[in-house]
Amino acid sequence: MNARPIHFFLTIALIPIALMVSGFQPVRYITVRHAEAAFSDQQIAVTEEAGRLYIPLDIFSEKTGYGIYTNEQKQKCVLYIEDEKATFTADNPFVILNERVWQLPWQPRWREGTMQVPVALLESLFGENNTVRLRFDREKNLLTVSKAENVNITDVAITPKENGTVISVRVTDEFEKRDISTKITNGWFHIEIHGGKAVESLAERITPRGIISKVEVIPLEGVVSLAFRLKKRIIDRDITLDPDKRYIYVSLRTNEKVAVETRNEAALEKQKREWLIDTIVIDPGHGGKDPGAIGKGGVREKDIVLGVGLKLGAIIKRNFPDIKVVYTRDRDVFIPLRKRTQLANENRGKIFISLHCNSNPNHKARGFETYFLGADQDKNEQARNTVLKENASIQFEDASERERYKGVNFILATMAQSAFIRQSQYLATTVQSSMAQGMKPIGLHSRGVKQGRFWVMVGATMPNILIEMGFVSNPYEAGMLKKSATQMKIAQSIFEGIKKYKKDIEAAI
Ligand SMILES: [Zn+2]
Numbered sequence: 001m002n003a004r005p006i007h008f009f010l011t012i013a014l015i016p017i018a019l020m021v022s023g024f025q026p027v028r029y030i031t032v033r034h035a036e037a038a039f040s041d042q043q044i045a046v047t048e049e050a051g052r053l054y055i056p057l058d059i060f061s062e063k064t065g066y067g068i069y070t071n072e073q074k075q076k077c078v079l080y081i082e083d084e085k086a087t088f089t090a091d092n093p094f095v096i097l098n099e100r101v102w103q104l105p106w107q108p109r110w111r112e113g114t115m116q117v118p119v120a121l122l123e124s125l126f127g128e129n130n131t132v133r134l135r136f137d138r139e140k141n142l143l144t145v146s147k148a149e150n151v152n153i154t155d156v157a158i159t160p161k162e163n164g165t166v167i168s169v170r171v172t173d174e175f176e177k178r179d180i181s182t183k184i185t186n187g188w189f190h191i192e193i194h195g196g197k198a199v200e201s202l203a204e205r206i207t208p209r210g211i212i213s214k215v216e217v218i219p220l221e222g223v224v225s226l227a228f229r230l231k232k233r234i235i236d237r238d239i240t241l242d243p244d245k246r247y248i249y250v251s252l253r254t255n256e257k258v259a260v261e262t263r264n265e266a267a268l269e270k271q272k273r274e275w276l277i278d279t280i281v282i283d284p285g286h287g288g289k290d291p292g293a294i295g296k297g298g299v300r301e302k303d304i305v306l307g308v309g310l311k312l313g314a315i316i317k318r319n320f321p322d323i324k325v326v327y328t329r330d331r332d333v334f335i336p337l338r339k340r341t342q343l344a345n346e347n348r349g350k351i352f353i354s355l356h357c358n359s360n361p362n363h364k365a366r367g368f369e370t371y372f373l374g375a376d377q378d379k380n381e382q383a384r385n386t387v388l389k390e391n392a393s394i395q396f397e398d399a400s401e402r403e404r405y406k407g408v409n410f411i412l413a414t415m416a417q418s419a420f421i422r423q424s425q426y427l428a429t430t431v432q433s434s435m436a437q438g439m440k441p442i443g444l445h446s447r448g449v450k451q452g453r454f455w456v457m458v459g460a461t462m463p464n465i466l467i468e469m470g471f472v473s474n475p476y477e478a479g480m481l482k483k484s485a486t487q488m489k490i491a492q493s494i495f496e497g498i499k500k501y502k503k504d505i506e507a508a509i
Pocket of ligand 1: 285286292293301355356357390
């Protein structure tokens with residue numbers, strides 16, 4: 001049994017991406033204090049704002065003794081918890097845990113000179129870590145932080161299967177098969193883990209499901225027994241360890257099919273709904289003082305994209321009345337880039353579609369293309385110019401707003417988006433190919449799917465794409481794009497692509 005360092009463990013949609021990009025230098029911080037934390041239950045007052053709960057990180061550090069480093073100027077904090085290091089930046093959904101970047105649905109914020117961190121964020125940081133336990137008392141608005149006992153069994157999950165049930169035991173030390181034995185006594189199935197350490201209260205956090213009606217955790221000297229009350233007779237059991245030795249799996253087989261409990265189905269339903277494409281954000285680029293590209297005969301990008309955007313929204317509403325359509329702008333106004341994704345996130349958009357038109361000094365350049373925010377930006381000059389041209393929109397933003405872009409490392413941001421890159425790429429593909437089909441009859445040409453680093457896509461916590469619908473610098477395309485009939489055809493084709501994406505994604509859940 002070898003001790004292994006405890007890792008922060010984030011669950012659900014947070015997919016880690018190691019920083020492998022050459023040339024990236026992580027910022028170095030000085031550890032101000034690195035106390036061996038030993039504390040009894042501590043209570044921290046929670047503040048609530050817009051339904052979100054926050055606690056000040058400096059108070060957390062003060063009460064627990066965990067080290068903290070604060071850079072007030074950059075509104076950045078590093079929290080040191082035993083071997084772990086978490087870096088938070090105010091108003092930034094990216095958190096760096098050790099050398100990994102995570103994108104979060106919650107952002108830390110800066111208030112009265114201190115970093116305030118959402119309770120939900122801390123909960124997910126400590127969710128499967130055996131160092132610290134958090135309990136929130138909603139009535140008193142108090143968060144209780146306790147130092148956990150010295151344990152190496154941190155969680156147990158029960159998953160009903162068609163002909164039995166799987167018990168997954170999460171461990172923070174390495175166990176071998178020989179450390180584990182099982183037995184059945186008086187209708188209880190016991191898993192005994194030699195060298196296992198757990199607290200009795202762990203049982204309270206385990207939901208009995210499937211053929212298991214009750215769970216008990218019995219810590220003994222040098223061994224821990226996990227006891228499961230059986231509803232059905234089991235005919236076989238099997239122990240496996242996952243290759244990383246982070247879990248012990250025990251599968252119990254019965255000789256009959258067990259109906260999955262309705263309660264589980266309800267939970268599953270709820271989880272499924274989270275993934276449904278029920279909100280679509282349409283982002284017509286530019287607007288107001290930012291005209292975007294200006295083409296032949298004074299055609300303005302901002303007018304074309306608004307026309308297509310409104311038509312696309314109307315088509316979505318007509319075909320899927322239950323889908324909420326959110327426009328980042330529905331008239332000729334200027335909206336800073338950051339505000340656009342912020343609005344999308346606030347509305348819990350499931351996809352974000354940014355609409356633009358291209359231009360090029362070469363008036364022969366033609367065609368439409370769809371971008372997703374990928375790490376491998378297309379190297380060709382045209383794609384690079386497109387990115388530069390669209391990102392130039394920030395020149396219309398005021399100085400303080402512009403300043404904010406400087407702090408964001410594009411590689412980091414792109415990596416942190418990785419949770420959505422695959423879906424964004426798929427959405428880009430379905431939209432581009434349905435456009436290719438729809439546009440062919442009117443002589444518009446497909447340039448394919450590309451990757452680019454567009455500011456407007458940074459920070460969107462959902463799959464997102466950017467469509468360059470054609471070149472306003474090309475006389476033929478400029479003439480076409482300004483026509484309402486063409487805009488309608490484009491909107492219809494984009495819609496078909498979204499429809500296919502929605503169908504495929506929803507079929508997969
Ligand atoms: Zn544009």
